[in-house]
Amino acid sequence: MLSKRIKLKKELATSVWFHVQSYGNFPYENGTKCVNSYSAYLVLAKFHSILSLVLRYFKKLPVVCLENSKQKICGRISDLEVRHDGIWVLVSLNQNGCRLYHTLKYKMAIPSWRMKCIGNDTYEPDRLLSVELVQYAQSKEITEGVRQFSPKIPITNDVANSRKRNEGNNYFLTLVNARMAETGEDYTTAWRTVKKLRQDIFEEFFL
Numbered sequence: 001m002l003s004k005r006i007k008l009k010k011e012l013a014t015s016v017w018f019h020v021q022s023y024g025n026f027p028y029e030n031g032t033k034c035v036n037s038y039s040a041y042l043v044l045a046k047f048h049s050i051l052s053l054v055l056r057y058f059k060k061l062p063v064v065c066l067e068n069s070k071q072k073i074c075g076r077i078s079d080l081e082v083r084h085d086g087i088w089v090l091v092s093l094n095q096n097g098c099r100l101y102h103t104l105k106y107k108m109a110i111p112s113w114r115m116k117c118i119g120n121d122t123y124e125p126d127r128l129l130s131v132e133l134v135q136y137a138q139s140k141e142i143t144e145g146v147r148q149f150s151p152k153i154p155i156t157n158d159v160a161n162s163r164k165r166n167e168g169n170n171y172f173l174t175l176v177n178a179r180m181a182e183t184g185e186d187y188t189t190a191w192r193t194v195k196k197l198r199q200d201i202f203e204e205f206f207l
Helices: 003-013 037-047 051-058 095-100 157-183 187-197 199-206
Strands: 013-022 026-027 031-035 062-067 070-084 087-091 108-121 122-134
Touching: 013 108, 013 122, 031 037, 037 070, 037 122, 037 157, 051 199, 062 095, 070 095, 070 122, 087 095, 087 108, 095 122, 122 157, 157 187, 187 199
Parallel strands: 031 122, 062 122
Antiparallel strands: 013 087, 026 031, 062 070, 070 087, 108 122
C-alpha cells in the first residue's frame, strides 16, 4: 500500500503550464485592456529582469485558490513564456495545489496584473502579481479586470516617452536573448543579427 502511494505521488505533476492571457482587446473597468505580442514581451522582459529575480528570491509570486470560501496558497509562479497564443506561466504546485489540480480539477488560471495606462483609456499588463486557480465552472463567472490594478498617477508625455524608450530597449534585448538561446550565437553576433532583421525596432528606440 505504501509503495502504491509513493508511486502515485511521483506520477502526479507538480509543475504545470497554464495559459493565463490571450492576445486581443478586452473590457476593463477603466476602459480597454490591450494585449499584443509587444506588451507580452515587455511582461516577459520584466519577469526575467535581475530586479524581479531578486524580488522573487525573497518573496515568491503566489498561486492561490478559493476553496470553501477560504483562500489558500497552492503554489508559486516559477517561469513565464510568450507563445503564439498569448502568455503562459509555469506553476510549481505544493501538496495542496496538487490535490486541487488532480482531484478537484482546478485547471484554469486567472492572472492578476499590475496595469499601465498607455493613453485614451487604454491599459496593458505591466507586471504579473499572482495567479488564481479555478475550476472550469468558476472561470465563466470571473470577468476580465476584476483582479487588475490601474495606475494611480497620471503619466505625462515626458514620462511616457521615457518609458516607451526603456521598454523598447527591453524588448530588443529580449529578442537578442531569444536568438542566443535558439542559435547558440554569442551576444555580439545575436545583437547585430536582430538589429538587421528588426531594423524598425532599432530605429524607433535607439536612433
